[in-house]
Amino acid sequence: RRRPAPRPALGERVLEALPEGTRQVVLALKEAFPQGVYLVGGAVRDALLARAGPDLDLVLEPGVRVAEVARFLVERFGGSYALHYAFGTGRVRLPFGLSVDLAESREEVYPYPGALPQVRPAPIAKDLERRDYTVNAMALSLATLELLDPYGGLRDLEARLLRPLHPLAFVEDPSRIVRGARLAARLAFRFAEEALRILPPALLPEVLRTASKSRLRDELLLTLEEETFLEALALLEELGALGPLYGLSLPDKTPFARLRLPEDAPERARVEARLLLLLFSQEDPLARAQALALPKRLQEDLALLLRAQRGEEVPKEPLDKEPLRSVFLALFPEREAWLKERRRVLRGRDLLELGLAPGPKVGEVLRKVAEARARGEVRTFEEELALARKLVGDGTLPSPQ
Ligand code: ATP
Incomplete structure (x- = not known):
């Protein structure tokens, strides 16, 4: 032989x-x-x-x-x-x-x-x-x-299979399920039969209660770094794991397809943008964001997006920054014109036209108007002009001669 x-x-x-x-x-x-x-x-x-x-x-x-x-x-x-x-x-x-x-x-x-x-x-x-x-x-x-x-x-x-090493692998560490989904999506692998068999006990509330929240969260963030993150999420959903692990449901793909970050945006902005879109489509986004212990900044971004969705007026300044700007445009493409239209702000030459003499006072009035703008006290050019008139004329500053 x-x-x-x-x-x-x-x-x-x-x-x-x-x-x-x-x-x-x-x-x-x-x-x-x-x-x-x-x-x-x-x-x-x-x-x-x-x-x-x-x-x-x-x-x-x-x-x-x-x-x-x-x-x-x-x-x-x-x-x-x-x-x-x-x-x-x-x-x-x-x-x-x-x-x-x-x-x-x-x-x-x-x-x-x-x-x-x-x-x-x-x-x-x-x-x-x-x-x-x-x-x-x-x-x-x-x-x-x-x-x-x-x-x-x-x-x-060779068979492109993900096989856990032993029957308690997922109960011991449920984040391995997420790692598996991420790898499966990236490498076009499948979970082996054994993996599917040992999955249900790992998704029981009493098991997940003691699982490391930070490890689960980190694995979610790592998943969102991947090109194939939507496939990975879909796989978790198919396994019945997305809800038990994260309280999440599968999001609508459309805004993800519309998401365009600037070329030079850092990797972190891309992950955060995906995270915002993922949470936005959930039933109680802010509660989910809190459960994931997201940084306050992202929770505020999310709150702003939800206000915009309810048709409430939102300030433009935060929308200058990434990833919020790209996420906003992906969710509300019809508001692109509104977002891009630069509102006219008060400039030095407007003050000279009011009759103020060139000099340090010009800067002082501009600074006060900018502060009022940042506090949301003036929202239009006309309001800024009115405020400037008041500042120039109410004795706070010498009147123009
Ligand atoms: P990637 O390409 O995503 O970096 P990787 O397999 O190198 O894949 P790492 O997160 O760098 O992933 O982990 C390195 C190795 O550590 C893995 O290959 C795996 O053997 C082991 N490992 C990582 N996390 C776990 C875990 N939760 N349980 C058991 N083994 C793990």
Whole structure:
């Protein structure tokens, strides 16, 4: 009988799939650290899918320290690093736009049943045990270029399936459901049957009550960073998870399709814009925003949008800023002309026409009028002019000669 052909050297395949700069970093590490350094998680998964990005996740076994690897990388390539000793983690930023996450491999131990877990140093296999999906639980040993794949991640990767590592995976950490939806939407994967089976208990109120709110919120924000965020949300809805996890329902897609942020808008503005649109379409947007502990600024933006929806008058000044401006236009395209029409404001030359002599008084009146405008006390050019007349003529300032 013929023995099955050995798999084409997978380690080599992962290495070759890395972008050039990243591969140089990995090869340098391989040479400098004869054992105990592993490439893990998304970096391995994406390399095997031939879609590796510029970032690396490395796990170090006991005996190799985060600080040591961080220093080595910065000495060799330049850049900077930050360490979190308490967590045994660190992040190195290399000059060519590459970031390397470092973590010492850990296991969780429960001192007695039901106790909070304690983490302690452990071999890589234990670290992989704590991960979310089989495709994220592979590691490439830099020393041997051997692919560690204890849960059949490669098989699932080829079938494009997201399979949790164990039946309690979602109950333990419901944010994994959101991570799964995000990955499924991004990579065109599906949840494996097992995932669907273990989902319902994780969505029970008594489980979600004790789940980490901030972790769930962070996963939602990460999801909104993705191009495919609407697919991810639709998938969560289909799983019956969007309501239990976030109290949200699937939004109407139209305003998202209309959303146009300026080219130079920061990534954060894009996420916030999507978040505002998502919340706007909900039953009680302000309550949802509060439940997600959104910054006050965004809660105020949302309140303004709701006032505009009710047909109430809204001030234009806040609508000068992103992301509110783009969100407003996406929701109320018919008000674009109104928004873009610049209202005439009082200028120095208007004061000279009133007869005021050039000089510091001109600036003083303009400043007072601008303050009144900011307080909403004057809303039209005519009102500004009337106020200016009063300021010029009521003895606060010398009358024009
Ligand atoms: P991305 O491409 O979105 O960055 P990633 O898989 O690298 O994908 P990270 O959030 O950087 O995602 O997480 C790194 C690794 O840590 C994951 O691959 C996974 O193995 C593990 N991980 C992250 N979050 C969890 C979690 N909640 N439960 C278990 N494992 C997790």
